[in-house]
Amino acid sequence: MYGNSSCGRAQESTTTSSSTSNRPPPLPRCFPRLHVPHDGRCRLYGPPPHLTLHRHLSTPSRLHSWDFAACSVLLLICPLNVFYRPTRYCFLTVIRNIVCSPFYKVLMVDFFMADQLTSQIPLLRHMESAACYFLAGSFKTHRYETCKSGKQYRELAYVISFAPYYWRAMQCARRWFDECNIDHLANLGKYVSAMVAAGARLTYARQPSQLWLVIVLVTSFVATVYQLYWDFVKDWGVLNRKSKNAWLRDDLVLKNKGIYYGSIALNFVLRVAWVETVMKFNIGMVESRLLDFFLASLEVIRRGHWNYYRLENEHLNNVGKFRAVKTVPLPFHETNSGR
Known part of the structure; x- marks a missing residue:
């Protein structure tokens, strides 16, 4: 019996040494390690705190x-x-x-x-x-x-x-x-x-x-209606029922009128985007901060879009106090030539 047990221990020692020699070298401490406790749940442990990149570069x-x-x-x-x-x-x-x-x-x-x-x-x-x-x-x-x-x-x-x-x-x-x-x-x-x-x-x-x-809903609604009216009627000069271009203005730079109608609809949609920031709709897996960033970017785009039609209206209606005429008087006196 003793001979068999000693032989078994010798065989086990030989197997252990051979498996140890074939085992790959251990990973450095800065690599994550997979730990399997007795409960069978795998846990991934990161590097020690003093070796993290955040500690060195933050x-x-x-x-x-x-x-x-x-x-x-x-x-x-x-x-x-x-x-x-x-x-x-x-x-x-x-x-x-x-x-x-x-x-x-x-x-x-x-x-x-x-x-x-x-x-x-x-x-x-x-x-x-x-x-x-x-x-x-x-x-x-x-x-x-x-x-x-x-x-x-x-x-x-x-x-x-x-x-x-x-x-x-x-x-x-x-x-x-x-x-x-x-x-x-x-x-x-x-x-x-x-x-x-x-x-x-x-x-x-x-x-x-x-x-x-x-x-919030009442004040935001009033402010939005106020802003939309001023955007379209005062700043862009559109929504004129008596215009030869239906619901636009008489003078247009772009030949395609559909662009103006599309711009009116787009400006309306982007003006009411504040509803999401108040109601906090659940849009899939999108994080709230990412959605806020997206809405802020849309407001910048809306402002750039608004700028074009604002400057177009200012240019077509002439700047300053000479909005009723097509030519702005210059501060020069007309003189006859040598004739």
Whole structure:
């Protein structure tokens, strides 16, 4: 019996040594490992924390992003005559005129740029988050409560959401003061309604309730109808029943009228895209943040689409105060030639 057992142990030792010699070398510690415990459930374990790529690259990559933003600002205000200084300074002048709207005479470039800012509110909100991320030191501490639920951060969201509409409203007030045209006061009301709707949406996001949902739907509906009317009738000059081009305007640049009708429908659809941000429809497996990014991109596309017809209408109806004539008088005196 003992002989058989010793022979068995010798055979087992030989088998173990041969299997060990044929076993592949162990993976380095930085590779994930598959662990099968006694319960039969497979678990995949990653590398140790001190060997992860995130630990080594997180802080430098974030610092590089901060350096890039700082260099962009310094380049924008650089006084040297490099990198298109006239264009950069013209842009800064327009931004100054927008921020200080009531104190500067409003030109077309000023209110046209301010209109673009009203479509960039999601971008401004993300810039707020990025600034808070760096200034609060979240990239070092990995504590993100300050930039998500902090009181000052949430209150600043109202300021950023209101600012573009407020600047545009102040431009309308200044134009009414200079020109005494009642249309500018009506346009001011449009931006006030947009501010009320934006404030209601932010409050509903913080305090979701049935009452605030009703307030959001009512204020957003009023603001949307106001904006659609101004887009089509005032800015684009279409929906004219007496026009020789049905429901458009008399003068058109594009020969295909179907493009105008399609543009009207597209602008209408993109104007009411806010319904999804309030109702939060379940669209398959699409993540909410990805859907918000998609809707923000659509608003930028809508604004670019709006720009073409706005400039077309301005061009065809002549700029300034000479909208009733086809030629703009020049500041020159006619003189007879030598004849």
